[in-house]
Amino acid sequence: MMLVTEILVTAVTVYFFVKVLRTPPKIEPDSFTENDSE
């Protein structure tokens, strides 16, 4: 139970974090000023 839960939680955490790192930034220009004007 302990190992299954710990491995599962660690794997999901690593998955999401790696996905963040590997997702390229959005290419369209954006800025706070643009946000304000919406």
Add this chain to the structure above:
Amino acid sequence: MSSNTQSWGSRVGLILAMAGNAVGLGNFLRFPVQAVKNGGGAFLIPYLVSFLVLGIPLLWIEWASGRFGGTKGDHSAPFIMNSMGKRSYWKYLGVFGIFTNIAVAAYYTYIESWTFSYVFHSIAQTFTGMSQTEVAQFFTSYVDIGQSTTGLPYEAIWFYILVLGLNTWILSKGLEGGIEKVAKIGMPLLIVFGAFLAVRAFMLGSSGAPAGCAECDAMLGFNFLWNPQFDSLSNPNVWLAAAGQIFFTLSVGMGTIHCYAAYVKSKDDIALNSMAAGWMNGFVEIVLGGSIVIPIAVGYLGLDWVKENAGFAMAFQTMPFLFTKWGAVLGSVAGVMWFGLLFFAGITSSLAMGSPWVAFMQDEFKFSLKTSAWTFGLVTLLAGLPTVFFYQQGVFDQYDYWAGTVGLVFFALVEAILFAWIWGIDKGWEEINRGADIVLPKIYKPVLKYVTPLILLVIFTMSLVTPKGNDWSAAVRDGWKFDASSIIGQIQNVDIAHNREAFADIFVAEVDGVADVQSVEGKTTIRLVQTTGEATTYQWDQEDAQPVVTTGQVVRAGDQIAAGSFVNPIFYRHLARGMLIALFAFIAGMVYVAYRRRMQALN
């Protein structure tokens, strides 16, 4: 329009700051205790279910509301909710999104200051050679501001001011230059320190067992924590405890996530970011938090001792003693790591608590970042000093109950209704999905609309009317008496039956028992030992407090046990509640003034 033009420096910085906001002292101190008390490994099932149907939806609600507010130039809950709800009362309900943070920061930074102080005591090897009782007594002396453990008068106050000042200074450096930098340093260090202590706990086994203690084995601690007791799943209190833990651990229902997310660009992802931060918190809590305190304590003190004493105080009253058993150098290193990780867990959360106020002052009153930050420090200091001066009189606990518990549930309920029912689930779902880097399961749309608000309503209602002893069937059968932990029970002070005047010349026993009259450090102390073996202790600082019972005398609840000039605990409860009401009214007043300024600017 707001002149507040701050932004996050990087995506990783944002996620670490959000994870740092969520990862707090509760991950290491509250979670394992809740798990032990609620079915061990079986607690994980309601915990994970609560994460899926309560935690994740609330994370998305807060991230989406915050990012939406940011597009309007609003970075704190009152005016974020104002732009979502239109009706004027939403901005006053949004006051909770600042009030809760200030009130919690007021006492939370006090705990943070203990961890900071204990890092230095670990380096100085203060605890070397002390017995377990002496280490526990050291903590009691530390929080008794009249005593000093270092020779520095009013030591606890100075450490509190130092840590609050440090928080304020970091806040004055802004998101990228302050909060993000601390998160990028603090979070990795916290994980490294936690991993070291967890590995040490795994390796401990029974090597630290004193002679004759067969159950002093760290692996028994792991087994106890993780051994499923599936019958506990049918107990609604276990589910309530799990849902409560999800609240505390994710820092939802506070308004901090709104504020951080308000600085996310409108087309940037929030769906994946919130998952990354939320699961990182889960990793720290389940994998690291569950592997340190309980197993190490069981390894040295045995399972029975831990079952009886598992609680928040173990961090300061027990762990330093256990580390001394690892030798001078390793013990000192372990102490620095333990209190260091608690400090980083604390400061990354308290910085988040400061952010909504800072953003509010920048947005509405055009204060500079530095001035906004220092006003946070001042307000928090004024709100927090009573918790420092009257910690042992229960002011701290009142803040924790009303702001840190009730406030969270109430605000989460309000924001869930606003998001799904007032603003509209279609608009809300679209907002969550805008710029998403992951595909969200569609099942979450009805969950957000029906399940999450309903669960929150049930939790709030149950908290309101919790029956005595949490025994719901007995309450229905025998008549409803409110538990002292219920909101109504708290308002009625049901746990104080006799000493209900703030000031009195006599003190009356609240429980039956056999008296044990002592003088501890010059203070009149009366212990009433009940037939169950439990003891209730009364202690007074007043010099004129004189016992009117003798050791061995049988006392009934309602009998006078002492004479003198007493300031009863109910006085401090009223003081704490008065402070919290004044703080809420002050912030609501500020919101009103800000609203008037907005109206004048439009005309």
